[in-house]
Amino acid sequence: MRLAAALAAVGRGDQAALRQVYDLTAAKLFGICLRICGERASAEDVLQTVYIKVWERAGQFDATRASPITWLATIARNGAIDWRRSVAGRAARDSLPEQAAFAVADEAPRADQSLVAAEEGEQLHRCLDELEARTRACIRSAFFDGSTYAELAEREKVPLGTMKSWIRRGLMRLKDCLGDG
Amino acid sequence: MDDHLTPDQERDALAAELALGLLEGQARADALRQSLSDPAFAALVAAWEAKLAPLHGEWADAEPGAAVWNAIERRLADAPADKVTAIETRLRRWRAGALLSGAVAAALAFVLITRPVPSPVPTSPQLAVARIESDAAGPLVLARYNQTSGLMQLRIHGFEPGALAPELWVIPEGGAPVSLGQIGHAGEAEMTMPPPHRLLMTEGATLAITMEPVSKTPHPAPSSAAVASGKIITI
Structure with a gap:
């Protein structure tokens, strides 16, 4: 699968491969961030952080324990939840309509x-x-x-x-x- | 209604709550602390993430703005410089002495010299030793801490350079992780610990390192499991 191969290359420090992973998954991961953060600007900030984490941690990805997309989605969801639990996240959410x-x-x-x-x-x-x-x-x-x-x-x-x-x-x-x- | 849960079930329920993200505030900080200091608990959290993983098939896609990728690229390019700045800023913030850099010896352990906090004059300084390490041949940190002067000296070895920086946490027994700030990927560092942090450097407390986004200020809570940890032991 293209995503698995690209992720493995990211783990070896290949920046072009990170772009490939981004192209294959950004819409999905942004969907996660947007849903949990509730507004685009914060969701885009979180998305940035998510791919930086992917860059850092791709070498630790274990294909026997999770599919690439599950691994990526979990990082995105946890990142978005961290933001929501932060002071900035709580303040931003409080100002959103129900x-x-x-x-x-x-x-x-x-x-x-x-x-x-x-x-x-x-x-x-x-x-x-x-x-x-x-x-x-x-x-x-x-x-x-x-x-x-x-x-x-x-x-x-x-x-x-x-x-x-x-x-x-x-x-x-x-x-x-x-x-x- | 949870009265009938056994301690094991209670632990598993807490792992599920952390994986699902239901907790906030102190409860979340405590659960994160547990997942940092207890690999078995961290495995329970991971198992719950795996159980719930099929739900990831249901998110609605959304297109991020084009600026996002540009920002990622910039951060990758700037990361090493940012990290040095972050460390220096943090050390200044702590009224640190100096940041030394250099190659590191291979054999490493975490060594702390402490004495009881309240007494103003040390009568019998204690030596405390802990190894901060991972299961695999991962990062190791050597430190020396003098409670009299509050000086902490670190030797850092084995972190892969990348976008995330190692962040050092002290986790008091039964307490939440407290960030001591980010450290370099390799080399030596010295810092003077501010008085509130000195109180945490006691027997039985855990020292742990997580990989965190580069930040000029210490994070309020860790965002991921520890890559290395060890208990402070006075000898």
Whole structure:
């Protein structure tokens, strides 16, 4: 796969290969940053940092543990969440209009079969479908919006402890359903 | 409602919460600290990231502005210069003595000389030793810390030059990581620790290094797992 080869070259310090990785993945990773950051300027700053991290860490990428796109998407999502949890991120988010997070998070999956293994996706979705609808929506919002326990509790109008308990139980059920393998 | 969770389940739930990003503030800092100092916990976090990975197929694409790539290219070109500036700025900020550079000897360990913090005059200075290292033949750091003068001397070895800079953290037992700032990829450095940081340099605390974006100020929390860590042990 072109992406795997390009990423391996980045790991060897090839800057032209980083451009290739960028061309192949920037739209996807920017989609992640934009969704979680909520506005373009910050999302673009985070995206820059993400590719700098990719440049630095590509040598540590282990193809036996994750697909290239999963590895990249995880770096992007974690980078965007770091920004959201930072002081600047909190201030910026507070000034945004309330967004219809749940509606977006529950949209029909936009399958990206060429990049993410379909089979695993099927199993995860089957297991998510077994959860209570409300718990599933909260877990999805945490993943796609970077929502915190506090934000989810406020939106659902339940005490923080209740939200924590819903999600923890949901995650443990999810784990059982997926199996430990 | 979580009363029935065993300690193992509790740990796994915390790993899931960190992977999903549900935590904030102190809880997030504590969980990040745990993933830095405890490789088994870090593995649980990675396992949750892998479980949730199929969701990455659902993001809607969006086109970034053309300026983003230009900025990345600039940062790659500027990185080495930036790093030197960042270190020097940080050392000034700490009223540091001097930054020395030079080649480093191969055999390295983390050596700290400390004594109990509150006593103004040292009667029996203690020597503390810890190796800050990774599983593999990765980076190693040698340091000497004199609690009387607050002088910390570092020898740094084995970091690959790149866009990220090694950042040194002290993690008090049961506390959150506190950045001591970014250090060079190789060579020697000296810095005078500010008084609040001296209090953290105690037996049982962990010293860890993560790779972080170059920053002129210490980061509030680590953004990734430690590439090397070790406990401060007084002997």
